[in-house]
Amino acid sequence: MADKRFHLAWFMNFTPDEWREPFGQGGNPWDGQFYIEMAQAMERACFDLIMIEDKLMVPETYGGSRDLSLKHAMMVPKADPAPLAVAMGMATKHLGVVATMSTMAYPPFMLARLSSTIDSLTKGRFGWNVVTSAEDLMAKNFGMDQLPPREDRYAMADEYMDVVGKLFDSWEPDAVVLDRENGIYADGSKVHTVDHKGRFYQVRGPLNTVPSPQRRPVYLQAGASPRGRDFAAQHADAIVSVANGVEGMKEFRADIRARAAKIGRDPDDIKVFFCITPSLGETEAEARARYENVTMSDNFVTDVLISISAITEIDFAQFELDKPLPEKLVTNGESGTLDKFQQWGSGKTLRQLAADGGGGLVSSLELIGTPAQVAQKMGEAMAEVGGDGFLITTPVLRVSRRYITEIVDGLVPELQKRGLTRTEYKHQLLRDNLREF
Numbered sequence: 439m440a441d442k443r444f445h446l447a448w449f450m451n452f453t454p455d456e457w458r459e460p461f462g463q464g465g466n467p468w469d470g471q472f473y474i475e476m477a478q479a480m481e482r483a484c485f486d487l488i489m490i491e492d493k494l495m496v497p498e499t500y501g502g503s504r505d506l507s508l509k510h511a512m513m514v515p516k517a518d519p520a521p522l523a524v525a526m527g528m529a530t531k532h533l534g535v536v537a538t539m540s541t542m543a544y545p546p547f548m549l550a551r552l553s554s555t556i557d558s559l560t561k562g563r564f565g566w567n568v569v570t571s572a573e574d575l576m577a578k579n580f581g582m583d584q585l586p587p588r589e590d591r592y593a594m595a596d597e598y599m600d601v602v603g604k605l606f607d608s609w610e611p612d613a614v615v616l617d618r619e620n621g622i623y624a625d626g627s628k629v630h631t632v633d634h635k636g637r638f639y640q641v642r643g644p645l646n647t648v649p650s651p652q653r654r655p656v657y658l659q660a661g662a663s664p665r666g667r668d669f670a671a672q673h674a675d676a677i678v679s680v681a682n683g684v685e686g687m688k689e690f691r692a693d694i695r696a697r698a699a700k701i702g703r704d705p706d707d708i709k710v711f712f713c714i715t716p717s718l719g720e721t722e723a724e725a726r727a728r729y730e731n732v733t734m735s736d737n738f739v740t741d742v743l744i745s746i747s748a749i750t751e752i753d754f755a756q757f758e759l760d761k762p763l764p765e766k767l768v769t770n771g772e773s774g775t776l777d778k779f780q781q782w783g784s785g786k787t788l789r790q791l792a793a794d795g796g797g798g799l800v801s802s803l804e805l806i807g808t809p810a811q812v813a814q815k816m817g818e819a820m821a822e823v824g825g826d827g828f829l830i831t832t833p834v835l836r837v838s839r840r841y842i843t844e845i846v847d848g849l850v851p852e853l854q855k856r857g858l859t860r861t862e863y864k865h866q867l868l869r870d871n872l873r874e875f
């Protein structure tokens with residue numbers, strides 16, 4: 439029988455949980471324990487990986503102030519994903535842990551060293567979500583007045599990938615000899631200077647860490663613009679995307695695979711994950727009522743607008759909530775996300791846009807129903823698209839233990855029963871788990 443399986447991943451961030459709601463955990467996750475237990479739940483359900491989103495600023499675009507972001511705990515406070523990835527990785531055995539790090543923030547040497555260290559600590563389960571940042575506010579925290587244009591950020595990122603690649607390869611795989619009898623730890627002839635002198639970066643090398651189990655972390659990417667898609671197709675092991683329904687998913691995956699094939703990569707080495715936000719209930723009516731209860735609330739609409747304002751640096755507080763947007767908006771920030779959000783030409787009001795698709799930002803498909811109904815629909819969509827996986831999250835990335843349980847103990851068993859997702863791990867390395875099917 440043909441293997442129908444697809445991959446599962448989870449998208450979250452190191453911010454307060456669903457702190458305002460009745461099933462929240464209190465909004466104080468800073469010792470990491472809540473998220474460590476979350477990772478353990480993902481592992482129980484045989485997810486490939488958990489991915490930690492990140493931004494490097496306090497948002498102040500919505501309403502021209504940081505007050506509402508702080509009041510709502512929306513995109514702030516946000517703690518560093520790398521130490522959380524370590525904590526999650528050391529409390530699990532099989533799950534991949536992925537941290538977002540921006541090429542605009544980390545010097546390449548630091549990123550390569552940090553990634554190599556985490557990959558060793560997690561015995562080959564580390565992934566890096568490669569982002570190029572989207573905000574002038576972020577740029578101002580790193581010595582710039584404003585963020586360079588998208589084209590330049592991607593040109594820098596191309597060179598960045600080249601540099602970190604050279605650093606990861608600066609130790610040959612068998613450079614560590616560990617020969618106690620002859621007193622040789624590492625063989626100097628197998629550790630090489632990099633001497634990279636490029637347009638943007640100058641790095642001597644070699645790296646000062648040993649080759650980690652995967653040599654380099656698994657690369658995740660979320661390019662959506664044509665330039666971003668080329669970048670992702672060239673470098674990524676996995677691509678995360680928010681698409682418009684089954685047709686949009688099909689188009690995106692075919693496009694990425696074509697771009698990869700054109701530059702000589704095997705398209706099967708790249709797994710495309712589509713973002714979804716399932717809303718579950720004991721009956722379909724209950725699931726729909728819960729979904730509407732969340733997405734139609736004023737708090738939710740404000741959360742979404744704070745968030746979209748932050749990542750596009752367009753102040754959505756200037757637009758009337760119950761009217762359509764006055765013009766098609768453009769950004770030097772996350773353009774793909776903006777285009778998905780604004781549904782230009784739909785005639786929908788801003789409030790409807792915010793509510794749509796569970797916030798419009800992170801949902802590729804409407805999935806509302808019982809676990810069995812949602813599992814069925816996920817299987818049908820994936821069969822139509824041809825692969826490769828789903829990235830589960832919530833509309834504004836807030837989670838509760840209840841929601842995690844609904845997915846892990848409600849939805850996933852229904853997926854497994856249908857032969858759609860993994861029931862055991864076969865490999866040690868995250869990259870091998872991704873390439874298993």
Ligand SMILES: Cc1cc2nc3c(=O)[nH]c(=O)nc-3n(C[C@H](O)[C@H](O)[C@H](O)COP(=O)(O)O)c2cc1C
Nearest residue numbers: 491492538569660661662663666678680772773774
């Ligand atoms: C599922 C998903 C997760 C993302 N995570 C982050 C993130 O953690 N940090 C960030 O700065 N950008 C993040 N992005 C934005 C992308 O890196 C990218 O900038 C965006 O999709 C726009 O693509 P473009 O740069 O080609 O216009 C994410 C996008 C998606 C779809």
